[in-house]
Amino acid sequence: MRYAAFVTGPAGAGKSTFCTSFATHLRLSRRTAHTVNLDPAATGDAFEYEPAIDIRELVTLEDVMSEMGMGPNGGLVYCFEYLLENIDWLEEELGGFDDDYLIIDCPGQIELYTHHPFLPTLARALQRMGIRTCAVYLLESQFMEDRYKFFSGVLSAMSAMVNLELPWINIMSKMDLVSPSPSSDTTQPRNGRRARRDIARYLDPDPLLLANARDGHDKIAERENSRFHELNRAIVQLIEDHPLVSFLPLDLTSTESLEVVVSHIDFTMQYGEDEEPKEPRDLDEGDFADME
Numbered sequence: 001m002r003y004a005a006f007v008t009g010p011a012g013a014g015k016s017t018f019c020t021s022f023a024t025h026l027r028l029s030r031r032t033a034h035t036v037n038l039d040p041a042a043t044g045d046a047f048e049y050e051p052a053i054d055i056r057e058l059v060t061l062e063d064v065m066s067e068m069g070m071g072p073n074g075g076l077v078y079c080f081e082y083l084l085e086n087i088d089w090l091e092e093e094l095g096g097f098d099d100d101y102l103i104i105d106c107p108g109q110i111e112l113y114t115h116h117p118f119l120p121t122l123a124r125a126l127q128r129m130g131i132r133t134c135a136v137y138l139l140e141s142q143f144m145e146d147r148y149k150f151f152s153g154v155l156s157a158m159s160a161m162v163n164l165e166l167p168w169i170n171i172m173s174k175m176d177l178v179s180p181s182p183s184s185d186t187t188q189p190r191n192g193r194r195a196r197r198d199i200a201r202y203l204d205p206d207p208l209l210l211a212n213a214r215d216g217h218d219k220i221a222e223r224e225n226s227r228f229h230e231l232n233r234a235i236v237q238l239i240e241d242h243p244l245v246s247f248l249p250l251d252l253t254s255t256e257s258l259e260v261v262v263s264h265i266d267f268t269m270q271y272g273e274d275e276e277p278k279e280p281r282d283l284d285e286g287d288f289a290d291m292e
């Protein structure tokens with residue numbers, strides 16, 4: 001059985017860094033792992049791993065921009081269309097890997113996940129090749145500093161999830177940057193326990209975070225713009241009705257944290273489930289011979 005995890009998320013969320021750590025972790029656990037670079041715009045220092053498969057061997061954004069006279073965003077769309085038209089190339093590249101675990105490092109353009117069909121089409125192509133797939137969505141911990149930013153992150157994660165139609169895990173990356181005292185939420189007393197509880201409210205989003213906008217700035221905003229308030233209420237309702245989005249914290253400075261995340265990814269893809277179950281050996285007739 002082959003497996004592939006798409007590592008997705010907005011620009012700079014830590015996808016490539018996570019891919020490197022994830023692959024290293026699997027290898028240290030004596031498991032095979034191959035990283036795939038799916039970013040046609042990646043430059044030399046975009047990631048630290050040595051990709052086993054690299055979309056840039058098929059097409060690069062630079063070439064598309066200079067040869068087709070396209071801008072960076074249209075060019076990226078063109079690259080993915082080109083990849084899907086040349087899916088044989090990918091199949092050939094993948095042919096060499098049997099019984100394997102692919103970690104696919106995706107580009108950070110959010111629209112690729114939320115309203116283009118490329119990744120779902122690609123995932124279906126992999127599934128046809130007998131590869132079991134899942135997606136990991138990274139949101140960086142700075143999103144927890146501001147409620148509105150956070151909920152926009154939650155909504156983009158949700159819309160990517162709906163678009164991709166794959167087994168899915170959300171990860172709050174860069175947790176090493178979260179200090180024990182609550183950052184911008186000045187309404188909370190600065191003690192460690194309260195801060196941890198606040199972090200928990202973000203990891204398992206508490207819609208009341210958005211509903212109970214308590215500081216003065218928000219009150220003024222609400223009074224001045226009742227439609228904004230209405231919109232917030234609608235979003236709160238949406239998140240309450242569809243509690244699909246919770247986040248696993250990832251702190252790359254902790255092996256344990258990485259292990260927990262990897263075990264969730266394994267579980268999501270049902271990694272190893274197809275291995276021969278090691279059932280106890282059946283008794284042969286001969287085993288009874290001595291007893292008679």
Ligand SMILES: Nc1nc2c(ncn2[C@@H]2O[C@H](COP(=O)(O)OP(=O)(O)OP(=O)(O)O)[C@@H](O)[C@H]2O)c(=O)[nH]1
Nearest residue numbers: 010011012013014015016017018107108174177252
């Ligand atoms: N403190 C901290 N910084 C991190 C972590 N992961 C990544 N970074 C930093 O965040 C920046 C972006 O990391 P990348 O891994 O390149 O992010 P990306 O999501 O691949 O970015 P794009 O491919 O450009 O969308 C780099 O400067 C990393 O060093 C982390 O766990 N903790």
Ligand SMILES: [Mg+2]
Nearest residue numbers: 015016046047
């Ligand atoms: Mg990257």
